[in-house]
Amino acid sequence: MMMYVLFGYFATVSILSGIFTIALKNPVHCGLSLLSLLLHVAGLFVLLNAEFLFAVQIIVYAGAILVLYLFVLMLLNLKTEEQFLHKKYPFFLFAGVAILAELLILMLQTPYGGVKGTATPSVVLQTGPSHAVGLTMFSDYLLLFEIVGVFLLGAIIGAIVLAKTPAGPVPEPTGQRK
Amino acid sequence: MIPLSAYVALSVILFMTGLLGVLIRRNFIIVLMSVEIMLNAANINLVAFSHYLSSMAGQMAALFVIAIAAGEAAVGLAIIIVVFRGKIATNVDQINLLKW
Numbered sequence: 334m335m336m337y338v339l340f341g342y343f344a345t346v347s348i349l350s351g352i353f354t355i356a357l358k359n360p361v362h363c364g365l366s367l368l369s370l371l372l373h374v375a376g377l378f379v380l381l382n383a384e385f386l387f388a389v390q391i392i393v394y395a396g397a398i399l400v401l402y403l404f405v406l407m408l409l410n411l412k413t414e415e416q417f418l419h420k421k422y423p424f425f426l427f428a429g430v431a432i433l434a435e436l437l438i439l440m441l442q443t444p445y446g447g448v449k450g451t452a453t454p455s456v457v458l459q460t461g462p463s464h465a466v467g468l469t470m471f472s473d474y475l476l477l478f479e480i481v482g483v484f485l486l487g488a489i490i491g492a493i494v495l496a497k498t499p500a501g502p503v504p505e506p507t508g509q510r511k
Numbered sequence: 512m513i514p515l516s517a518y519v520a521l522s523v524i525l526f527m528t529g530l531l532g533v534l535i536r537r538n539f540i541i542v543l544m545s546v547e548i549m550l551n552a553a554n555i556n557l558v559a560f561s562h563y564l565s566s567m568a569g570q571m572a573a574l575f576v577i578a579i580a581a582g583e584a585a586v587g588l589a590i591i592i593v594v595f596r597g598k599i600a601t602n603v604d605q606i607n608l609l610k611w
Contacts (some may be wrong), residue, residue: 340513344521351525351548355532360540367544370525374551377521380513381562383570386554386577393577398547398584405588406540409595418535420604425534433527440523445515450566469567470574477571481578488582495589 340380347373358417364403371395382454385466518559525552537602539591543584550580 350370357363375390419425457465470478525548532545554573561569594606 336513340517344517348521348524348528351528354548355528355536355541355545360538363541363544367547370548370551374555377518377555378558381518381558383558383562383573386558386570386573389574389577390554393581394547394551398581401584401588402540402544405591408592409540411538411540417537419537422535426531429527429531429534432530433523436523436527440516440519443519445519445563447560447564449564450568452567453565465567466570466574469571474571477575481575485578485582488585492585492589495586496592 336380339376343373343376343380347377360406360411361403364399364406367402368395368399371399382457382462385463388463515559515563518555522552522556522559525549525555537604539594539603540588542603543587543591546583546587547580550576 347370350366350373353366354363354370357366371390371394375387375395378384378387378390452465452469460468529545529548529552532548533542536542536545554576557569557573557576559569561567561573
């Protein structure tokens with residue numbers, strides 16, 4: 334019973350926050366409702382016995398990525414515009430509805446079955462969920478883990494190179510006392 | 512026990528919200544935020560299947576999705592800063608620098 338109440342709460346609030354994220358005019362408000370969405374999705378991860386992902390979701394998503402977004406919002410000082418929708422948005426809305434119908438058909442036709450794995454709750458609870466995640470990560474997924482490390486290094490270098498101030502003609506310093 | 516289809520339905524709704532945000536909003540940063548919503552919807556799906564099929568593979572995929580999202584946010588925001596500083600545009604539908 335408690336599971337149903339919690340699932341209903343997390344699901345409803347995450348859907349509402351998602352809608353607010355794309356519907357509010359002020360970008361900072363959008364960022365804050367995205368924060369609410371991320372926190373409630375983290376709650377859903379707890380319901381699904383994924384405690385490590387819950388921690389990662391809050392630390393990395395809400396703590397790092399969202400702060401990055403808010404920093405850029407404050408840096409750019411974007412103004413709230415009167416026309417905040419794309420010029421051709423009815424066309425895209427139609428495309429969106431078509432994709433929604435396709436997704437619903439796929440969802441209704443899925444058998445929701447599959448081959449059961451070995452990580453049953455009793456096996457996982459012998460060592461703890463985070464320990465089980467670590468064991469899997471550093472045995473079966475070690476190569477992927479290293480590749481993600483290289484990818485993040487590339488992303489850092491790319492971000493620094495892109496955001497570096499271009500070395501153009503140095504502007505004359507004005508207002509300096511001789 | 513909550514049925515798996517409930518999680519999948521939630522995932523579909525969140526994914527559609529994100530997709531609509533990408534399609535209809537003009538602001539760069541909101542478009543990137545909508546991409547984050549879509550990634551979160553995919554994560555819910557992965558973790559739900561991982562739980563109901565008692566396998567670790569879904570959780571691993573979700574962790575890698577979070578790592579990729581971090582890289583995507585960093586590079587995307589750097590591009591936004593470049594475009595904004597060069598006074599090229601302030602909205603998505605005004606960028607046509609790469610158009611033939």
